[in-house]
Amino acid sequence: MGIGGSGGTGSSGSGTTAPPPQWIEGVFAPASTFAARCEMPRAGFDADGRRFSDQPGSLLHEKHWLRSFSHELYLWFDEIIDQDPALFGSTADYFEVLKTLERLPTGRPKDNFHFSIASDEWQQQSQSGVRAGYGARWVVLASRVPRDVVVAFSEPDTPASSSGLIRGTRVLEVDGVDVLNATSQAEVAIINEAIFGPAPGSSHTFTLALPDGSETIVTMTAGNFASSPVQNIRFIASAVGKVGYFTFNDHIGPAEQQLIDAVRTLRDEGISDLVLDLRYNGGGFLTIASQLAYMIAGSQATAGRAFETLRFNSKHPTLNPVTGESLDPVPFRSTTAGFSALPAGQPLPQLGLSRLVVLTGGNTCSASETIINSLRGIDLEVIQIGARTCGKPYGTYPTDNCGTTWFTTMFQGINDAGFGDYPDGFSPAGTTGIVGVTLPGCSVSDDFSRPLGDSQEARLAAGLAFLETGTCPSAPATAAPGRARLGSDELPGEGEMPGPEWLRNRILLP
Amino acid sequence: MKAIWLVGVILLAGCLKSAVEAETPARLINVDAASRAELKAVVAAAIGQATVRLADDALIEDGVMLIERTPRTDNLGHRLPGRDLGAPRRFQLFRAGTDCILIEADSDRRWVLEQARCVAL
Numbered sequence: 304m305g306i307g308g309s310g311g312t313g314s315s316g317s318g319t320t321a322p323p324p325q326w327i328e329g330v331f332a333p334a335s336t337f338a339a340r341c342e343m344p345r346a347g348f349d350a351d352g353r354r355f356s357d358q359p360g361s362l363l364h365e366k367h368w369l370r371s372f373s374h375e376l377y378l379w380f381d382e383i384i385d386q387d388p389a390l391f392g393s394t395a396d397y398f399e400v401l402k403t404l405e406r407l408p409t410g411r412p413k414d415n416f417h418f419s420i421a422s423d424e425w426q427q428q429s430q431s432g433v434r435a436g437y438g439a440r441w442v443v444l445a446s447r448v449p450r451d452v453v454v455a456f457s458e459p460d461t462p463a464s465s466s467g468l469i470r471g472t473r474v475l476e477v478d479g480v481d482v483l484n485a486t487s488q489a490e491v492a493i494i495n496e497a498i499f500g501p502a503p504g505s506s507h508t509f510t511l512a513l514p515d516g517s518e519t520i521v522t523m524t525a526g527n528f529a530s531s532p533v534q535n536i537r538f539i540a541s542a543v544g545k546v547g548y549f550t551f552n553d554h555i556g557p558a559e560q561q562l563i564d565a566v567r568t569l570r571d572e573g574i575s576d577l578v579l580d581l582r583y584n585g586g587g588f589l590t591i592a593s594q595l596a597y598m599i600a601g602s603q604a605t606a607g608r609a610f611e612t613l614r615f616n617s618k619h620p621t622l623n624p625v626t627g628e629s630l631d632p633v634p635f636r637s638t639t640a641g642f643s644a645l646p647a648g649q650p651l652p653q654l655g656l657s658r659l660v661v662l663t664g665g666n667t668c669s670a671s672e673t674i675i676n677s678l679r680g681i682d683l684e685v686i687q688i689g690a691r692t693c694g695k696p697y698g699t700y701p702t703d704n705c706g707t708t709w710f711t712t713m714f715q716g717i718n719d720a721g722f723g724d725y726p727d728g729f730s731p732a733g734t735t736g737i738v739g740v741t742l743p744g745c746s747v748s749d750d751f752s753r754p755l756g757d758s759q760e761a762r763l764a765a766g767l768a769f770l771e772t773g774t775c776p777s778a779p780a781t782a783a784p785g786r787a788r789l790g791s792d793e794l795p796g797e798g799e800m801p802g803p804e805w806l807r808n809r810i811l812l813p
Numbered sequence: 814m815k816a817i818w819l820v821g822v823i824l825l826a827g828c829l830k831s832a833v834e835a836e837t838p839a840r841l842i843n844v845d846a847a848s849r850a851e852l853k854a855v856v857a858a859a860i861g862q863a864t865v866r867l868a869d870d871a872l873i874e875d876g877v878m879l880i881e882r883t884p885r886t887d888n889l890g891h892r893l894p895g896r897d898l899g900a901p902r903r904f905q906l907f908r909a910g911t912d913c914i915l916i917e918a919d920s921d922r923r924w925v926l927e928q929a930r931c932v933a934l
Contacts, residue, residue, distance in 0.1 A: 348861070349861070350860065350861040350862060351861060352861055415889055415891075416887065416891070418887040418893065420885060420893075424885075425882070425885065426862065426882070427862065427864075427865075427866075427882070427883045428860055428862055428865050428866075428880050428881060428882055428883055429865060429866035429867075429880070429881070429882075429883040430865070430866060430867045430868050430871055430878055430879065430880055431879035431880065431881050431901055433866055433867065433868045435866070503869075526869045527866055527867060527868050527869050528868060528869065529868040529870070554897070555879075555881065555901070556879035556881055556900075556901035556903075557879060585886075585891065585892035585895060586892050586894075586895030586896060586897075587884070587892065587895070587897055588897045588899070588900065588901075589896050589897060589898055590900065640900065641900075641903065641918065642879065642900065642901055642903070643877070643879070644875065644877045644905075666890075668891055668892060668895050669891070669892065669894075669895025669896045670895060670896050670897070673896065693891060695891060695895055695896070697896075698894065698895075698896035698898070699894065700898075701893075701894065710887070710893065710894075716896065799890050800890070801886075801890070
């Protein structure tokens with residue numbers, strides 16, 4: 304049985320249930336010993352057309368697989384308290400203890416990213432950036448009474464934009480239900496469904512408060528609309544020269560082409576600085592992040608430098624344990640990847656900037672943070688305006704076993720300077736409460752009173768001021784009314800931005 | 814014999830020419846429920862799924878369509894995976910004669926969309 308101890312599954316003959324594995328504290332059989340030994344084996348084929356390899360097994364086999372899998376690949380495997388799988392009723396219950404219980408110096412849990420999902424749900428695919436809805440991206444500033452749901456932005460050419468749902472628009476009623484004050488489960492369900500999960504083709508009527516204080520009633524029909532990840536390209540004259548700006552909302556496939564177009568436009572315009580608005584960008588493809596970082600810094604600054612190096616746990620110092628590839632530093636990507644209509648291998652345009660202003664908030668996460676970290680790793684000055692980022696320098700290879708896909712943290716991204724410790728995110732100077740890695744800049748609330756890309760919008764205005772004077776606005780930049788997230792240290796105006804597949808019943812609460 | 818050879822060359826050249834013309838980047842027109850359903854079914858089958866979410870205007874604007882895993886969020890609202898090491902799958906529409914052909918870039922697999930109408934870009 305190889306390593307011995309926990310195991311004893313015997314041969315893997317098809318159709319026979321393997322004997323129950325035994326737990327011996329601190330002794331781990333290879334995860335492969337228990338892989339695909341399922342209480343309910345699946346028949347048929349997976350998304351790649353391969354026949355499921357599931358064999359008859361048991362819940363105990365599945366839990367032993369989780370135990371060994373975590374021991375092999377979990378980034379903090381040596382902080383897991385080894386417990387007998389038989390003492391736990393379900394794989395989900397057991398998975399919950401297969402992680403570190405340590406906390407960060409700020410008191411936050413060290414591992415916030417332990418998660419699982421049904422594999423058939425995880426495998427679902429969509430056209431890039433397509434969401435069911437009206438084309439509006441909502442921010443939930445208060446999920447409980449009195450609730451506050453506001454439009455962060457609307458995608459162009461959608462019912463939301465054509466109905467006038469501009470940034471800062473608040474929802475007062477939906478289908479006759481008071482969004483702010485409704486208390487019954489049934490009413491809240493109506494609200495959640497109508498705002499966050501409308502069926503394509505369904506129509507709902509909204510009473511809205513516009514940023515100017517006026518009210519309007521609109522009826523919108525939901526559909527499947529593609530988002531534009533790059534928007535609001537601007538050039539702003541300033542005392543330090545022409546400053547470029549754009550919002551970058553999502554690291555999805557179409558972003559490759561749109562980022563290239565944006566950078567070409569900004570380059571041709573001769574900008575001397577760039578304000579990159581990442582406040583609503585929760586991450587996605589790392590390749591896109593690498594390309595954008597390259598286009599900002601340019602070929603000279605990135606030559607021979609690492610965009611990022613993946614660091615796994617101490618058992619895997621040289622080889623990626625999932626792919627088998629060498630853990631060499633990953634260079635900045637200087638060419639297209641074929642994500643868009645452009646063929647792969649085309650050189651990317653570049654700005655060659657030596658500093659960058661990023662606008663951030665709590666929804667700035669993962670790949671977006673990697674842009675910041677990678678550029679800091681090559682000594683590009685990053686100025687941060689807004690609020691603390693989410694703090695996710697980690698990643699995983701989602702792994703299926705017996706119909707559940709498990710997300711256990713496997714690696715950390717390290718920049719060219721060897722830095723990747725920002726589990727509390729990046730914080731602009733002046734941040735109070737939980738403070739991450741502090742960057743020069745200004746703590747500024749989100750400002751729903753003005754459009755994104757408006758030079759008077761509080762965060763952009765602060766960025767422009769900081770470029771010109773090196774200081775922050777003397778008074779806190781104004782933000783539309785809003786309250787901090789429940790139990791959060793965040794600034795007013797920092798809210799949750801529900802994704803397209805959030806569980807509808809936990810967005811707004813009774 | 815020489816004449817036959819020459820005719821053969823001309824015919825071959827013609828075939829090559831039509832083959833080159835056979836696949837011109839295209840976009841959909843006059844999309845109706847049937848053609849939309851067919852497109853959705855073809856793409857779903859291509860990616861090994863029972864269904865797939867496509868934009869209401871898929872392939873109408875530019876003829877290129879990227880497919881990726883539907884974004885999920887964890888219990889804290891963080892996007893999964895926030896650091897994705899993968900890549901989307903790219904499909905492109907071409908017109909060949911009167912046929913509208915969907916081609917997957919990486920695999921070069923192709924499907925004729927029987928219900929679709931398309932025009933060259």
